[in-house]
Amino acid sequence: MFHSRNAGAAQVQPTSPVPAHAIRFATPVVETPAVFLLTRWVYRAVRSVVLAPFRFPVAVSTLAGSVATVHYLGWVWLAVAVLLAGAGLGVWWWRWPVAFRSLVVLRAVAAWRWLWVYRRHWQPVLVVAGLAESYQERQYLPQIRKVTCTEWADRVRVRLVAGTAPADVENRVVELAHGFAAPSCRVTVAGPRDVVLEFPRRDLLAEPLAALSVHSPVDLCALPMGLREDGQPWRMRLHGTHVLTVGVTGAGKGSVIWSAIRALLPAIADGTAQVWAIDPKRMELSYGRALFARYADSAESAVGLLETAVNAMQERAARYAGRQRTHTATADDPFVVVILDEVAFLTAYHPDRDIRRRAENAIATLTSQGRSVGFGVLAALQDPRKEVMNLRNLFPDKVALRLDEASQVDMVLGEDARERGANAHLIAPDVPGVAFVRLEGSPAPVRVRAAYVTDDDIAAMVADYGARGLRSVPGAGVA
Ligand SMILES: Nc1ncnc2c1ncn2[C@@H]1O[C@H](COP(=O)(O)OP(=O)(O)OP(=O)(O)O)[C@@H](O)[C@H]1O
Ligand SMILES: [Mg+2]
Known part of the structure; x- marks a missing residue:
């Protein structure tokens, strides 16, 4: 689906007087000037720092609060704050376990999965699956927009490369599932250029299911x-x-x-x-x-x-x-x-x-x-x-x-x-x-x-x- 940018360079003109076997092709090598590369890295670094509070508000405010506490009050007060926060989380977990799980545990799992599984392996897996090229250009690599977790699965929202369609991803679900060590991968369309990849973390179907209870009235269509x-x-x-x-x-x-x-x-x-x-x-x-x-x-x-x-x-x-x-x-x-x-x-x-x-x-x-x-x-x-x-x-x-x-x-x-x-x-x-x-x-x-x-x-x-x-x-x- 993706083609090398030089794919068209080797076309033979049918009217060429030179015999085909005598033609030698050399891929033109165009070096990007170092100043452009440097500018791009600096731009990306600055952008990451500026966007960090919006992307990771909890992590950034915790870090900023810790630094401010140490700076103005000292290490002892930081230890007290950590203990109080831990106790608060413990009470939350004890009193409202469901809310605690969805607001704290699953978000922490999502952050971890984003960092350790998807971000880390994203480009290699997509390249091997045939959904991206191996060069580093961001515009040719589908981008992870968000990772969320449910009790049983990870949902990775992805912005597709312009010119590709959800069907291209659907045809690579087996490779994606293997690449991210999941039992399967399911693709749903989530916008004009976005899809959501759903990777189960565990197989809910591994255990037999007892006969379901009988419900009335019966919906013959479901x-x-x-x-x-x-x-x-x-x-x-x-x-x-x-x-x-x-x-x-x-x-x-x-x-x-x-x-x-x-x-x-x-x-x-x-x-x-x-x-x-x-x-x-x-x-x-x-x-x-x-x-x-x-x-x-x-x-x-x-x-x-x-x-x-x-x-x-x-x-x-x-x-x-x-x-x-x-x-x-x-x-x-x-x-x-x-x-x-x-x-x-x-x-x-x-x-x-x-x-x-x-x-x-x-x-x-x-x-x-x-x-x-x-x-x-x-x-x-x-x-x-x-x-x-x-x-x-x-x-x-x-x-x-x-x-x-x-x-x-x-x-x-x-x-x-x-x-x-x-x-x-x-x-x-x-x-x-x-x-x-x-x-x-x-x-x-x-x-x-x-x-x-x-x-x-x-x-x-x-x-x-x-x-x-x-x-x-x-x-x-x-x-
Ligand atoms: N949904 C299920 N969950 C757990 N175990 C099952 C399930 N379905 C079948 N089994 C187990 O597998 C065995 C074979 O199942 P079943 O008789 O339904 O197979 P079948 O496809 O009808 O085979 P055949 O073509 O020989 O009739 C059952 O006796 C049962 O032990
Ligand atoms: Mg049978």
């Missing part, structure tokens, strides 16, 4: 699923979209499916949502069978369930035609989510060609037409290659759990996902449930971890919510 690496809750949209969850065996697809079902429970209970479950392995979903309006485990019944869903969807679309363009979940017209574990069993692995064809047709129809009439599909898959699942592009939202190969990341999350840091193939096997997702409105993938719904949790869910609100959906016949 179901609580787990935790994002920035400490915020991970919420997933199901209404108005379809979600494909991909991961190798043991990656935690079950925890994504069960977290979604768990978040839907109050809506299942009041009849505004229904889960239609397909469980070819008979391992994942059978345990919560009483929660589902429909359930299928054999290939034949699974295809029948999918075709029933298509009929019900088309009946609803016919009713809505010319009357309404969007669906609102009600007990009469509930939101129906078809959950398909190991979808490749039906679309690729089943020996009967007719079953494969019917399943593909039904899934394609549901995913291409179901969105606006309140039919969604949540499918799980181990192998995202086209020959196994050629319908993956019909799923607008994807969850990439641990994958086998680097090339699969872009297959699941979209072309530039790996460049933007979604290293799903590097997720360790000992953190099942960790995944990369793309959130609405942001092209940068985010690392998340699904909460783990244990067998005991499922048993409790069945006891509390099973067999409630399971009315039949118009057009679907008898359940």
